[in-house]
Amino acid sequence: MIPKSEIKYIQTLFQKKFRDAEGLYLAEGPKILDEARGAVPAAIQKIFGLDTWINQNRSFYPGVEMNVVAEFELEKISQLKTPNQVVAVMAQPVVTGAIDTRGALVLVLDGIQDPGNLGTIVRIADWFGVPQVVCSRDCADIYSAKVVQATMGSLFRVPVHYTELSAWVGAQKGTPVYGAVLNGTPLKQVQNVAGGILVIGNESKGIRPKVEALLTEKITIEKTGGAESLNAAVATGILLAHLK
Amino acid sequence: MIPKSEIKYIQTLFQKKFRDAEGLYLAEGPKILDEARGAVPAAIQKIFGLDTWINQNRSFYPGVEMNVVAEFELEKISQLKTPNQVVAVMAQPVVTGAIDTRGALVLVLDGIQDPGNLGTIVRIADWFGVPQVVCSRDCADIYSAKVVQATMGSLFRVPVHYTELSAWVGAQKGTPVYGAVLNGTPLKQVQNVAGGILVIGNESKGIRPKVEALLTEKITIEKTGGAESLNAAVATGILLAHLK
Numbered sequence: 001m002i003p004k005s006e007i008k009y010i011q012t013l014f015q016k017k018f019r020d021a022e023g024l025y026l027a028e029g030p031k032i033l034d035e036a037r038g039a040v041p042a043a044i045q046k047i048f049g050l051d052t053w054i055n056q057n058r059s060f061y062p063g064v065e066m067n068v069v070a071e072f073e074l075e076k077i078s079q080l081k082t083p084n085q086v087v088a089v090m091a092q093p094v095v096t097g098a099i100d101t102r103g104a105l106v107l108v109l110d111g112i113q114d115p116g117n118l119g120t121i122v123r124i125a126d127w128f129g130v131p132q133v134v135c136s137r138d139c140a141d142i143y144s145a146k147v148v149q150a151t152m153g154s155l156f157r158v159p160v161h162y163t164e165l166s167a168w169v170g171a172q173k174g175t176p177v178y179g180a181v182l183n184g185t186p187l188k189q190v191q192n193v194a195g196g197i198l199v200i201g202n203e204s205k206g207i208r209p210k211v212e213a214l215l216t217e218k219i220t221i222e223k224t225g226g227a228e229s230l231n232a233a234v235a236t237g238i239l240l241a242h243l244k
Numbered sequence: 245m246i247p248k249s250e251i252k253y254i255q256t257l258f259q260k261k262f263r264d265a266e267g268l269y270l271a272e273g274p275k276i277l278d279e280a281r282g283a284v285p286a287a288i289q290k291i292f293g294l295d296t297w298i299n300q301n302r303s304f305y306p307g308v309e310m311n312v313v314a315e316f317e318l319e320k321i322s323q324l325k326t327p328n329q330v331v332a333v334m335a336q337p338v339v340t341g342a343i344d345t346r347g348a349l350v351l352v353l354d355g356i357q358d359p360g361n362l363g364t365i366v367r368i369a370d371w372f373g374v375p376q377v378v379c380s381r382d383c384a385d386i387y388s389a390k391v392v393q394a395t396m397g398s399l400f401r402v403p404v405h406y407t408e409l410s411a412w413v414g415a416q417k418g419t420p421v422y423g424a425v426l427n428g429t430p431l432k433q434v435q436n437v438a439g440g441i442l443v444i445g446n447e448s449k450g451i452r453p454k455v456e457a458l459l460t461e462k463i464t465i466e467k468t469g470g471a472e473s474l475n476a477a478v479a480t481g482i483l484l485a486h487l488k
Contacts, residue, residue, distance in 0.1 A: 039470070116360075120475050129469035157470045187485065221485060224373035226283070226401045230481065231364050237478035238485040241431065241465060 002048065002067055010048070010077040010089065016141045023092045025143035026077075029084035030057075035153025036088065037061060043093065043156075048077060049086035057086075079145035092143060095161045097134065099172055103195045105243060107133045110165055110211050111202035112232055115140045119150020120233040121200070126154035128240045133158055136165045136208075166210040172197060177216045178243065179207050180235055184218030193243045200239075203232040246292065246311055254292070254321040254333065260385050267336045269387035270321075273328035274301075279397025280332065281305060287337065287400075292321060293330035301330075323389035336387060339405045341378065343416055347439040349487060351377045354409055354455050355446035356476055359384045363394020364477040365444070370398035372484045377402055380409045380452075410454040416441060421460045422487065423451050424479055428462030437487045444483075447476040 010026070012018040019025050024045065027036055030053065036044055037060055046065045049057070054068050074083045099106060107130050112118045118140040125133050140147055142160045169177060176196035199215065201207030207215075221230060221238055230238075254270070256262040263269050268289065271280055274297065280288055281304055290309045293301070298312050318327045343350060351374050356362045362384040369377050384391055386404045413421060420440035443459065445451030451459070465474060465482055474482075 120478065123471050124474065124478055126469045126471035127465075127467050127474055129467075152472070154471050221371075223371050224488065225370045226373075227367050227370035227398050228396070230368065230371055231477070233475070234364065234368055234478055234481035237474065237482045241482040242485065244468065 002069055002073060007073065007076050010087070013089070014079055014145070016144065019092070019141075019143050025090050025092055025148065026079065026145065027088045027090050027148055028078060028080055028086065028145070029149075030086060032148065032153050033057075033086055033088055036090065036156055039153070039156035040090075040093070043091045044088055045091055046089040047086060048074070048088070050074060053085040080149070093159065095159045097161050097163050097168060099132070099175065104129060104131050105178075105193070105196060105198045105240065106131060107236070107240075108165060108169060108197050108199045109133065109135045109139050110199060110207050111136055111205065112139045112200065113202065114232075115144055115146035116150050117203070117231070117233050118142065119147045119152075121236050122147075122151045122158050122160065123154040124233060124237045124240060126151075126158050128244050130158060130240065133160045134165070134168060135160060135162045137162050166208075166214065169197060169199070169211060169214045177214055178219055178239075179212065179215040179217075180221065180239060181207065181212065181215070181218045182220060184220040186222045187219055187239070187242055188222070190217065190219055190243065198239060198243065200232055200236050203229060246313055246317060251317065251320050254331070257333070258323055258389070260388065263336070263385075263387050269334050269336055269392065270323065270389065271332045271334050271392055272322060272324055272330065272389070273393075274330060276392065276397050277301075277330055277332055280334065280400055283397070283400035284334075284337070287335045288332055289335055290333040291330060292318065292332070294318060297329040324393070337403065339403045341405050341407050341412060343376070343419070348373060348375050349422075349437070349440060349442045349484065350375060351480070351484075352409060352413060352441050352443045352455075353377065353379045353383050354443060354451050355380055355449065356383045356444065357446065358476075359388055359390035360394050361447070361475070361477050362386065363391045363396075363399075365480050366391075366395045366402050366404065367398040368477060368481045368484060369402050370395075372488050374402060374484065377404045378409070378412060379404060379406045381406050410452075410458065413441060413443070413455060413458045421458055422463055422483075423456065423459040423461070424465065424483060425451065425456065425459070425462045426464060428464040430466045431463055431483065431486055432466075434461065434463055434487065442483060442487065444476055444480050447473060
């Protein structure tokens with residue numbers, strides 16, 4: 001049992017403005033918790049779980065406040081349709097906008113508003129060792145429940161920074177800026193990319209003109225069939241697999 | 245207004261067994277209807293739409309039975325959370341299992357059960373001009389509402405066949421069979437693929453052993469970061485972009 005005031009406090013973290021004000025977010029389910037303790041153990045502030053889960057996992061989280069909750073309480077603090085044993089309060093990392101390409105591609109997302117797409121893209125970035133993801137301010141919030149779930153834990157390993165994109169990209173003088181557009185160089189002709197920035201645009205609107213003006217190389221995934229577009233996450237995967 | 249019996253009949257098509265028995269399925273929304281009349285006009289059996297949509301579109305569907313419905317009727321025959329102006333009854337195409345690589349890659353899906361993933365994969369197949377998709381019987385149903393929506397109309401252009409996979413793949417003697425596995429040849433080393441079969445497995449379980457035994461070339465999308473897996477649709481996009 002936990003106090004009602006604690007439940008209310010956790011529920012405030014369902015909303016972005018409270019998450020940002022507190023510098024916290026929520027992560028749910030045994031799988032995501034496993035990823036969190038592997039990648040960012042110090043970020044785990046408090047854990048609320050069913051007694052079976054807490055009893056089996058207590059020793060994996062030394063020094064973390066562990067609270068046993070009843071199922072009806074878990075339902076109240078969960079954002080999943082089917083609550084999954086445990087909810088953790090996590091500290092948001094401090095992410096700076098300093099570019100860090102480490103000879104790899106930094107991913108820049110312009111208006112990726114679908115939470116599932118954003119989460120899948122961060123997961124792809126993690127797969128390919130992207131050192132940093134930079135988002136426009138109108139991208140979905142990385143700390144919203146749907147995005148956290150869709151990243152499958154990759155958000156613990158990939159720093160995600162929100163900023164005004166055209167200013168940020170414009171400030172990276174001398175860095176090659178690749179972007180996916182409809183009428184660019186066919187992807188197969190783009191070879192030997194050592195690092196830089198890769199910009200992915202909103203699925204229906206593409207990259208905003210202000211950002212597109214900053215591209216130094218426009219790339220197109222060639223189409224041989226009939227579909228009108230590719231999903232933004234699929235396009236990101238194809239580009240990173242080829243360019244990395 | 246349409247008779248209650250018609251509403252009930254359409255509702256039976258929400259279920260796979262009735263869709264298959266009748267050889268029909270439902271397609272919803274102006275965008276999907278546009279794609280249908282462009283690709284498979286003869287498959288459109290009946291249309292039920294709000295009067296505004298019917299009045300604006302009647303001339304695009306010569307010879308098709310058009311029925312004006314009220315909003316409350318549309319809600320009853322729609323499978324979308326937010327019904328979108330029009331529902332069409334479509335004839336399922338007759339798809340044979342005869343292989344048709346046309347020098348391209350045929351896509352074989354082993355246990356893709358998530359409707360969103362299946363729809364996205366068919367859309368990717370359409371983008372890359374894949375001539376045929378062959379599914380194991382436990383894949384999601386291509387004619388279910390969620391898959392139809394996720395294909396964004398690509399199901400009208402890509403034939404999708406359901407069969408017992410190991411028997412089907414086993415019968416394609418002399419055809420190269422590529423498959424995505426965890427410990428195969430790095431994708432970048434696989435070059436000059438002229439055609440054949442590409443097998444994609446279930447995201448968590450991979451390709452079943454009986455089908456994996458039939459692969460002539462095992463391929464791996466190399467990981468340089470921390471994510472445990474790639475989404476099945478993203479993996480399909482990466483493989484097709486590289487191999488086609």
